[in-house]
Amino acid sequence: MIELVPYDSTWPDRFAREASLLREVCGAAAIRIDHVGSTSIRGMAAKPVIDVQVTVAALCPLADWVGRLAGLNYAHHPSADDGNYPFFHKPAIWPHVYHVHLCEPTSAVGRATLALRDYLRDQPGLREAYADEKRRLAAVHVGDTADRREAYAQGKSPFLGPLIERALALGYPRA
Numbered sequence: 001m002i003e004l005v006p007y008d009s010t011w012p013d014r015f016a017r018e019a020s021l022l023r024e025v026c027g028a029a030a031i032r033i034d035h036v037g038s039t040s041i042r043g044m045a046a047k048p049v050i051d052v053q054v055t056v057a058a059l060c061p062l063a064d065w066v067g068r069l070a071g072l073n074y075a076h077h078p079s080a081d082d083g084n085y086p087f088f089h090k091p092a093i094w095p096h097v098y099h100v101h102l103c104e105p106t107s108a109v110g111r112a113t114l115a116l117r118d119y120l121r122d123q124p125g126l127r128e129a130y131a132d133e134k135r136r137l138a139a140v141h142v143g144d145t146a147d148r149r150e151a152y153a154q155g156k157s158p159f160l161g162p163l164i165e166r167a168l169a170l171g172y173p174r175a
Contacts, residue, residue: 002138002152003095004045004131011039015050018098022054025068031055031105036113038134041120045131051099053113059104062086074100085109094144111173112164118174119167126163133159 015035022033037051038044059065065086066076075092085103089096103110120127133156141152167173 002141002149003047004134004138005048006045007041007043008039008048011035011046011050015040015052018050018052021072022052022100025072026054026056029056029058031057034114034117036101036117037099038130040117041127043124044120044127045134049096049099051101053101053103053110055105055107055110056102057104059083059086059102065102069100074098081109094146094149112168114173115167116160116164116172118172119163119170130159130163 012035019033019035023030026033032055034040034053034055035050036053037049038046039048039050056065059082062076062082066088069076069088072090073092074088074090077087077089079087081087084107085101088100088102090098090100101110101113103113120130137152137155141148141155
């Protein structure tokens with residue numbers, strides 16, 4: 001089951017603690033560490049998983065990042081997107097508590113992720129519409145399997161795509 005919970009005021013502190021650990025492991029190679037995803041948006045219903053985007057100087061060799069993050073108990077989830085936006089999760093089995101995505105400074109996906117976050121932070125009406133869409137998709141994609149979670153995530157794309165385009169056109173991300 002896709003679990004969506006009301007906004008939790010402890011999420012920013014959980015992110016800050018994890019970001020501190022990530023900064024130690026990544027060192028100077030981490031250009032920035034951002035809280036992204038729904039838990040980064042005050043008032044937003046979300047899965048209780050803290051999403052982190054780490055912008056790094058270079059993704060290659062990916063094996064170095066796999067090793068570094070394994071030191072914090074992150075498991076790499078290999079995918080076709082590894083060359084642009086590799087994904088890690090903690091713990092290795094579901095339910096996850098943290099997700100980490102790596103990207104380089106020129107990453108279109110990384111920029112879009114920050115743009116969406118900043119735009120939704122500024123738009124309460126869109127934030128609520130997105131929460132409603134997530135609830136609808138959670139009711140459709142019932143089941144506690146990886147394919148159901150992936151279908152839920154992919155199901156958000158038709159809603160989020162136009163929002164990301166609008167956010168980028170308006171000059172987001174802000175920082």
